Amino acid sequence: MSDGRARIECDxxxxxxPALVWRAITDPELQARWWAPGDVKPVxxxxxxxxxxxxxxxxxxxxxxxxxQLLRYRLGGGSIxxxxxxxxxxxxxxxxxxxxxEGFDLDSPLARDVYDRMSHGWPxxxxxxxxxxxxxxx
Numbered sequence: 023m024s025d026g027r028a029r030i031e032c033d034x035x036x037x038x039x040p041a042l043v044w045r046a047i048t049d050p051e052l053q054a055r056w057w058a059p060g061d062v063k064p065v066x067x068x069x070x071x072x073x074x075x076x077x078x079x080x081x082x083x084x085x086x087x088x089x090x091q092l093l094r095y096r097l098g099g100g101s102i103x104x105x106x107x108x109x110x111x112x113x114x115x116x117x118x119x120x121x122x123x124e125g126f127d128l129d130s131p132l133a134r135d136v137y138d139r140m141s142h143g144w145p146x147x148x149x150x151x152x153x154x155x156x157x158x159x160x
Contacts (some may be wrong), residue, residue, distance in 0.1 A: 029124035030141050033086065034148045037116040038155045044090040045158075046151055047108050052158065056150040065092055073096070077136060082106075101130040137158070 046052045048064045060072030060082065068084045081089050085105070086094040093108045109120040121144060126137040 027124065028126040028128050028137055029122055030126075030137065030144055032119075032121040032144045032148055033115055034119045034121070034145075034151070034156060035113065036119055036152055038159060039115070040112055040117045042155055042159060043110055043117045043119055043151075044093075046155055049068055052136045052154060056154045057147050063097075064089065077139070094123045101132045102126060102136050103127075119148065119151075 026103070031066055037045065044064075046056065046113050047144065048062055050059070050061050050063075053062055058072050061070040062072070062084075063082065064087045066084055066087055070082050071079050072082055073079050077109075080098045080102070082095045082097050084093070084095045086092060093111055097104050097106045104123050104125040107122045107124075109116040109122075113151070123140060123144070124151075125131045128137060
């Protein structure tokens with residue numbers, strides 16, 4: 023990136039409609055089942071804490087919402103101050119989920135560690151969403 027900050031990008035196809043995928047990323051109960059507990063709400067300005075286990079609790083603030091299309095929020099603070107963007111794109115009878123986490127300052131050892139972990143971790147985390155969606159849709 024031109025500003026010297028790094029980003030992680032993931033692309034996951036889910037065989038479920040955008041409304042269901044949207045619910046998985048905006049319903050605290052569902053999100054806790056595949057990622058992490060936190061009082062997420064798709065409301066611009068909403069502040070919440072997400073519990074990332076070994077990475078600790080991270081403050082978040084919702085920055086942008088387009089229902090069933092886009093959710094963007096600030097994740098963290100201090101040396102780990104990133105923007106997490108969830109973009110949902112209808113594809114056939116399913117949804118293409120495009121996830122971007124950007125703003126990692128790789129000059130910070132802590133931010134570099136989180137970047138390295140999540141570069142490998144996000145695909146695993148997103149892979150846990152499909153079984154939850156299958157169960158919820160049944």
